Amino acid sequence: MLFLFTAATISAGAQNQKFGHIDLQALVQVMPERATAETEFNKFQSDLEEVLGEMQQNYQQKLTELEQLGTEASEVKRNAKITELQELQQRIQNYQMTAQQQLQQKQAELLTPVFDKAEQAIEEVAKEQGLLYVFDMGSKVVLYKSNQSIDILPMVKKKLGIQ
Template sequence: MMKKLGLTVLIALFLYSASGFSQAKLKFGHLNSNDLFALMPERDVAQKTLQDYSKQLEDQLVAMQDELEKKYTDYQANQATLTDVVKKTKEEELTAMQQRIQTFQTNAQQELQKKESELLKPIIEKAKKAIEDVSKENGYTYVFDTGTGTLLYWPKDADDIISLVKTKLGIK
């Protein structure tokens, strides 16, 4: 019994000292990636490009809707004088235009999302690389992102490395 207790204490002491030793080597850092991203000048350029593209798509949509509205108004004004065959043709044309507009809206939303991904990907990659470089250069074992809400543990002595990453990116 005493031998078992001694062995248990010895194992516990070994585990305690080993865990204390390994924890002493760990260096934690944290930053808010949303704050970092907001400071990157490339983000403003990407947002402007995306807004311009969105405006282009919106202008095309408005032009299509205006054309549909004009044709519909014309159809309603002349409906009484049109033959059944012409009425049917005009109605089919209006329906087809409406469907094209709906398809355009769906495709425009998808294209806008695709464009956003294309514009943001290199910026995100640049930030990731800077974070990785700073982490390696400064000996961080773990760096937590406080901007994503996924932070599980944040020791009081962890360092906020956003200033180091900003310097790495040349941001003041």
């Protein structure tokens, strides 16, 4: 008798468990903050590319100068130009590596607040709906989703004031 009561209680408790799901990337894509972050990121990237372009143009100019020296130029002068070109090429490579790191840092800096806001809204909706777990369907980690799982994307968009 006690066994049946315990089994019935566990079964009833299991039926009250609610799960939700959302595509976090789809949510972030419609957030106005993401568009603002993307615009700022693109401007930052353009600035870095502009500097790189100037460096490459300077390299091409120095290369042309070396080619135009002709046979009458001394070996000392030719070697000085070659050394200058090698140093400039090294600076360009260093700049490219540094710029790539700066781009990654800037992207994280700009997107972290957007994801934080999205996750905060998801947490609020999950609590309002009494959900135990919310799975990110965009990550493809969830291998099965029941029809009883609640898609909270519309509720989170509403909470964030997104149409």
